[in-house]
Amino acid sequence: MERFTWDDLPVTIHSAVQARLGSITVVREIEQGQNCNVALVLRGDQGDVFLKGVRGVSPQMRWLRNESGAGELAPGVAPETRFSEDIDAEAPWLIVGFEYVNGRPADLSPGSDDLATVATTVARINGLSGEAAQPLSKRWASTDWWTKLAAEAPDKVAGFNPEELTDWCRATPSLIEGAALLHTDLHEHQFMIDDDSSSVRVIDWGRPASGAAWVDTAFLVVRLIAAGHEPGEAEEWASTVPSWSERTDKAVTAFACYVAGLWSYRAATTPFPGATRLATAARQYARHRLTS
Template structure:
């Protein structure tokens, strides 16, 4: 469990750095959601309301927060704007974001939010990935099913490991592209303002560049986890123009890769909802594999 800090618990140097940007902020509330930061506060200063986020210690979490701080430039008007970003000795990174009010999306079948989500994902796919790390590079390793078999043999029963591993090896090539990807979209990443109908997207800790349909495919799995049948989730995806650029082979490779990766991580580093996500990912992989009569050629 990551250690969380309130305002009064912060080192003097961290509070001092924040005051340089926000004066003497008034803490409105602590934000309990989020598993990757040591500091999460909603505060108010003379310019309005801000969201403070901080990480202590050099780690992947610090890299993810630094990514978030630049997301406002990658997805202007969709990601929250960054008011300041500062490294504080000896080992803190603190970022002040534009505060976004709203509620998370509802992904259940029949939800009125589903068309709004489709429009938001369409907007993301229209941004250029710029200098974001290529997803194809991140997905260079493709042995998740083999690793899964070593630690949880019961989770691969009924699967042809050679088949799903070969599909997984093809995934990196298929997800290559230049569009901006969020790569971690789920209901809590969408902030919906019911008064205006505006949707913003938060938590850009792991952006990437890649094929524009990839974020849509990730959401297909999230929809399955929320109760949609795989075919119905894919039907929803047709509302996003980039979905039509994904080939049958690309979607099958994607589904096999994600099913192996998410199930392995759910076993070795479980988190809230990881079991449901691994089941949904494997359901989607099984759906995509239906109708393939031959194993893909090695690449």
């Protein structure tokens, strides 16, 4: 997406933000993130605010609108929302000012001290209700990822049976149902850990969902594999999250097959930074589940 600096933004947006924050100093631009047009740390009369904005009606605008409500879904875990405003500036804009959270990303590599902190944080999320969020099972109604992947990138299905994996994918939606709050996109950059690891916030709640409490842990198993863990080692870490005990082997295998198909298809058709590495890790996990 096209990125805007503070000086590039329309005057109407300047005026709206200044009405909220008073005098403004731009502290820095945020380079991470692919789904917004503006990401800035601003200093106003009441302190620092993280400003995020999307131009034009799009899935990204819907995700930002979801994110603006995350402080109510996950109080004490997600950053608080200071303000949210729709602005007509030749094109429709949504701008949101979040509590600024200072911290570093988690280190997910083998042996990292952060792994215990991440497990504790995921357990906190698992204990929250997902009643207000869309069920992940509804979002995952499409189940033909392996069929489409075989047509688009046949080399990526080598060693797999697309028909068998499609059967696993069809079973997935009912196996991941539940009432727990899910982030659905947890990775190292979503955890903001302060210097002494005493405080952790989780950011970027663009696609929250409800589902089985173990699902976010399963997503992180794939992320750990991408960070250098063997699948068995990643599952050993998962066992330190209490909700992992609620899983069934069938449900986790179905989940792994679904994610491997979905992420591999997206990496082949609409790649984003890191897509190939993640898709490779997801297929590695699916192979592990199918053969173990």
